[in-house]
Amino acid sequence: MEHAELTTEQVLKRDIPWETYMTTKLITGTCLQLLRRYDNKSESYRAQLLDDDGPAYVRVFVSILRDIFKEETVEYVLALIDEMLTANPKRARLFHDNFLANEDTYEPFLRLLWKGNWFIQEKSCKILALIVSARSKTLDGIIANGEASNSKKKSTTIDNVLEGLIEWLCVQLKKPSHPSGAVPIAISCLATLLKEPVVRSLFVRADGIKLLIPLIAPASTQQSIQLLYETCLCVWLLSYYEPAVEYLATSRTLPRLIDVVKSSTKEKVVRVVVLTFRNLLWKETFGAQMVDLGLPQIVQSLKVQAWSDEDLLEALNQLEEGLKENIKKLSSFDLYKQEVLLGHLDWTPMHKDPSFWRDNVTRFEDNDFQILRVLITILDTSSDPRALAVACFDLSQFIQHHPAGRIIVMDLKTKERVMKLMNHENAEVTKNALLCIQRLFLGAKYASFLQV
Structure with a gap:
């Protein structure tokens, strides 16, 4: 079976020779004991173990990824972590527990982004994005993973992690490692990470915005609708960051977003695009562009549709009022200039x-x-x-x-x-x-x- 086609369920059916790893001193006796309690158990039983002793299990998983390089075992441990975090994303906080103060919990996942097959890369990206997002932001730029500041042990700083992660995500958007999986996973992770101003800055510096723009297009299938939604979500998050707004103003982003909002019937897509318009209305030349591209008429059309989301209805009303004010402030020559440009x-x-x-x-x-x-x-x-x-x-x-x-x-x-x-x-x-x-x-x- 191709590695690209592996599923978490298939990988978790494997029998891993943990005793052999202990014999060769790749894992400790304590690790073996914890793994025997956890391995091949029901989800509810594993959940209880994680509630009782979560940081100890995280330490076991990270140490295996750090010390063992056999592909099947790496895939298995990544599948265990992915299953654990999918069931409860809040478990990402376990990776930052004081119990792990001397563990570099970022390094194995950052390394595996660039090595191994697609299954390994995809899981490492998803896991790393979750645990990075769950960190305490007060330690950024000082120390990583809760490590004591006087420790002599070299540790991966959050700057290293974010730069490496953004670089990998941009590479996937330029030259996907997997024909159908790479772009969706990259956009999904960006939609999580771009909530942070520091990530917005790194993404703009990596010239990442131009990689998003081609993905802003009307969608039909369920998978493409989700990709479109998460792409528009990324643009919305970037609309809070001025250097990103400056780039968006000189690109074809606005006409593409208008094409999307005219053709989309998915409420969450319309909502995030309208919220983006509301953010951009008074920035750069967006107001004039919106008027020129017929957005006032589109907003009126959207308002008469039966939306259930009250935030969307409120945003449409605010956008309509803002466009009216914008039209009043624009002279006829401003409108003409915008039309020509x-x-x-x-x-x-x-x-x-x-x-x-x-x-x-x-x-x-x-x-x-x-x-x-x-x-x-x-x-x-x-x-x-x-x-x-x-x-x-x-x-x-x-x-x-x-x-x-x-x-x-x-x-x-x-x-x-x-x-x-x-x-x-x-x-x-x-x-x-x-x-x-x-x-x-x-x-x-x-x-x-x-x-x-």
Whole structure:
């Protein structure tokens, strides 16, 4: 059987030769005694043993992982720990008990992340994420695992653990060790770990956000819905961290989240995306982007649906009010600029409003004519006929209303680009390309009558 296909249940059916390990001094007599009491017993009996003497069993498991390298035995002990923590995640606190003050309980799992088969890597990741999350945060950066600060024994610091864990998780998102299992387990662990600010910082520094963005897409199967939910949960947690927000603002995250919220019927997915929108609304340029991408209308549509989660309903109301305030604060030019920078050009009212061009034409000079340059880039790169037509029209409006418009547009090497569009298959594009060329050649005085 392939290691990748192993299950915890199958591994736990093995008979491990504990007596042989004691004979070869790989485990102590005390370890053997504890293992005999625990091994192959019912879940309720094991639970009682862990309640009575949990730290002693954790010490046994960690010492085996530290000292024994036989793959079948390592898999077995990891399966025991996974079973123990799955039944009760609060047992992760046992790894930080004072009884284990001189034990490096992180090291075996951190080492096994990079060695062994997928079963070993997956279990080590799950276990390590749980026990790291259960630690006392007051000791961070000072000592690890409750070890006495005057101890001479070398121990794995929490910084080492978190850096190693984040590195491994990012590797799984880039180049998965398992075709179907690696990405879900990596995202699931990140959804747990990113609750901590220190992990958010490490993840951003590892350039991890760009690895999340492709996973934000509408889902259909139960497995893909869970992956989408946990990915969106990661983005929500990152929305509390300013350097992450700065990255999200320059990526395609917002349009992807909007696609998800429009198509998803799973309440937990909608809830976490709406909470993310609420966090991002007043940060960077998100407010303008949300308006431009039609989020106010989407929120209204979501509000009339039958959601049972009161937090979601409250978040939708807050988001709706916030978007209304945002619209009031945005000038028409801010909205126009956002539309151009996103490349989502459409016949919104401002394009054909003469007063918009009279009042704002000098603002096109900002940042070395940035908006004009983007409009020209759209002519080169867009495949959307509507965007091409609007870009041509806007250039013609600039030529008409700016005192030096014709010269500026000519200097930006626009003529050839527009002329190519005069043979476009779309009539709307050819009409507006022609208008732009006429204004370039003839000037506003002779071309204004051509505008429809």
